[in-house]
Amino acid sequence: MQTGTTLIQFLTEEQRKTGQQNTDILELLTTVTISCKRISSAINEGALAGVMGSLDSENIQGETQKKLDVITNEIFLHTNERSGQLAGMASEEMETVYDIPADCRRGKYLLVFDPLDGSSNVDVNISVGTIFSILEHNKTSHPVTADFLQPGTRQIVAGYALYGSSTMLVITTGHGVNGFTLDRDVGEFMLTHPGMTIPTQTKEFAINASNQRFWEAPVQRYVSECVAGKTGPRERDFNMRWVASMVAEVHRILVRGGIFMYPKDTKDPTKAGKLRLMYEANPMSFIVEQAGGVSSTGRQRILNIQPEGLHQRVPVILGSREEVERVISYHAAN
Ligand code: AHG
Ligand code: MN
Ligand code: MN
16 A cells, blocks of 8 residues: 655644644645646646647736646636635736635735746646745735735745646745655645755756846856866866756756856846746745755845835846855855
8 A cells, every 4th residue: 555645744744843833824735736736737638628829918027928827827816716815816927916706715825826837838848837925914904016025034835836747846834845746646745855955066057048148247257167167167067957947947956956047137128037036036945945055136135135016027046055155256256
């Protein structure tokens, strides 16, 4: 007989050990995992369900929406609005915050999410994911945008689902990082990666090199030194990866180390970076720090940023401690 620990069993035990009993969060996370299982099914059906391809519409970020961007957003909204634990939600795919419908029980948490991360990869059958972050709303009023604009240090939970060769859920509640794999036979996420930690050193870097001419000097220096390998100042060879799904890159870094960069560049001077603070950078930074890594814009710890807008973009440099600290030092020296 196969045995194991389910996600909710694990979190219940974690709460008992840390003396932080909170059944409301467990209820909410149960619903979040149901949304991820539903999204996993939708993505798995792929072309059979007629869900591939783009729509004519653009999201609030001016990006062309994939059919699955919209479908996964709907799944996440309509599954979680029934959790009874939410005061409101905000998503990459919606301009404004989402209020819980009047016929649903309300709660005291805010759920922020990127329903489909790496959506350009969905038509070519490469890994995509969902990223989520839970914040508190300790007011009786219906939440407005300002209630969501809390720095990343205030996150209660952060996690991502990775729809890859297997479906995984990786989560932190501020007590380390644990990974669970979806057992499709029983429909549960089972603990498979307890206590995930990022190796402090790495020989692997990830950056979209087609943007090289737009990078600032510190990133130019770091990448050119990696590329120079054994014959350069680092005196060792590096390897490069770029999946174009942040979830897949962060997962690889959690499993075997590495550094991921989507830095500040001059490609579009109106944007501080490409990735979104609230539903990409903050949850991933919480996870990376809890796994012993570092996450920075190059000039500031991401989790300390006071958000100014729901869809605010920031530079992101995260991963193995020694490499990220090196890039930070190159920024300081610049
Ligand atoms: P999304 O699909 O939610 O818009 O996010 C895509 C993000 C991130 O996952 C990835 O690291 C990056 O955009 C890829 O950007 P490029 O296409 O510029 O490489
Ligand atoms: Mn994304
Ligand atoms: Mn997305």
